[in-house]
Amino acid sequence: NNYVGSATISPGDNFFVESNGRHVDQILRAGDTIQLRDSNGRSQYVTVSAVDVSKVTFSPPFESEIATRTPVYTKQKVVVSAKASSTEMKTALESLPGVGFVSVSREGPKDSEGFTWFITFQSTMGMSACSMQSWCLTSNIDTIQYVKVSGLGQGYDGNYVQTSFTDGRPRYVLLW
16 A cells, blocks of 8 residues: 555545645546545545545545544555566566465567566465455556656666655656
């Protein structure tokens, strides 16, 4: 899980404002699933509808008996280059909580389809640890923005992409 921030949420609310003044619009976007916890520690998973700086609107409404100051988490993500090797894909997948061990092979590139990865989950961790469908392992094709760094020298220059968050801070990885 990736910590986004914290908020005080009342029963029936469908929005929150991050309590520490973090700009969560740099972290969340519409369609993301976030995890909220009530005062008894029970998790509720909601879908982000809109993000405006520090205000997040979501559905369904928060189900709790009392107002709660809750940590907010987003599903952990990894970004994998379109030309990643099977080893890079394996490493990225196994870094996600609950995935366990995988074997990966890659075919291609093909003229119209690029690469195809074949993934076999070799442990049952992923299925047993996935209690909420929207929190489970998913994949999608996104065009992402990157930051081009130059002038730092060999091994540091190149294109960096945000891959995750640690304590609400973005983490960047050199792609190529």
